[in-house]
Amino acid sequence: MISLTDVRKIYPGGVRALDGVSLEIARGELVAIVGPSGSGKSTMLNTIGTLDRPSSGTVRIDGYDISTLSDGRLSALRATRIGFVFQHFHLAAKVPAVDNVADGLLYTGLALAERRRRAAAALERVGLAHRLDHEPHELSGGERQRVAIARAVAGDPPLVLADEPTGALDSVSGAGVMDLLRELNGTGTTIVIITHDREIAAGLPRQVSMRDGTIVSDSAATLDDEVMALTEPRRQAGAGR
Numbered sequence: 001m002i003s004l005t006d007v008r009k010i011y012p013g014g015v016r017a018l019d020g021v022s023l024e025i026a027r028g029e030l031v032a033i034v035g036p037s038g039s040g041k042s043t044m045l046n047t048i049g050t051l052d053r054p055s056s057g058t059v060r061i062d063g064y065d066i067s068t069l070s071d072g073r074l075s076a077l078r079a080t081r082i083g084f085v086f087q088h089f090h091l092a093a094k095v096p097a098v099d100n101v102a103d104g105l106l107y108t109g110l111a112l113a114e115r116r117r118r119a120a121a122a123l124e125r126v127g128l129a130h131r132l133d134h135e136p137h138e139l140s141g142g143e144r145q146r147v148a149i150a151r152a153v154a155g156d157p158p159l160v161l162a163d164e165p166t167g168a169l170d171s172v173s174g175a176g177v178m179d180l181l182r183e184l185n186g187t188g189t190t191i192v193i194i195t196h197d198r199e200i201a202a203g204l205p206r207q208v209s210m211r212d213g214t215i216v217s218d219s220a221a222t223l224d225d226e227v228m229a230l231t232e233p234r235r236q237a238g239a240g241r
Helices: 041-048 071-081 097-103 112-125 141-153 171-186 198-202 219-240
Strands: 002-011 015-025 030-034 056-061 082-085 159-163 190-195 206-211 214-218
Touching: 002 041, 015 041, 015 214, 030 041, 030 171, 030 198, 041 056, 041 159, 041 190, 071 082, 082 141, 097 112, 097 141, 112 141, 141 159, 141 171, 159 171, 171 190, 190 198, 206 219, 214 219
Parallel strands: 030 190, 030 206, 082 159, 159 190
Antiparallel strands: 002 015, 002 056, 206 214
């Protein structure tokens, strides 16, 4: 689903937000990208989400090399294959939940009636079928984040990127949002969660840690090493027979 090869992002003044990052995330994975402020994880999100092009290196999303795509085709890729969940929800004030979600489908070319139908289905999926006509100020923080998640998944994208999805929530609401993201992953959606919270990251199947624009550890690589260490003696024993 995601393939980054020797990716660098250098901003004016020589700031290296990403410095030679290589990463593979398979379809259907649930991954935390974790690190302190300034580690490069937000730039990683923008790069994976095709919101920002790298200075060098190769980025492939769902098989597409983003360097070969025009801005129009990148927009189409985001509209059909990537859902975004942000820390502060980004919901339009005084707009009912169903229309906040439907507006996320504007660039799909669907008619309004179909957008609203899909929005209602997405809100039901996140447990908010009873809140379709409620405006953001009428919802709790946890409910607003659920609306944001519904907006992200209304078009059934294979990839969802969540940027600090629990950062603006209390612990109970945050736990509910994480449970929902796990449920969505269980249906086959690839989910990448950007977080500075190592406790949240530790509860996910794979953790990729960043610092100073580089990947400093990847639990998947550690697991691969452990499997190799366990199986190598068996291979050698089999070869000796």
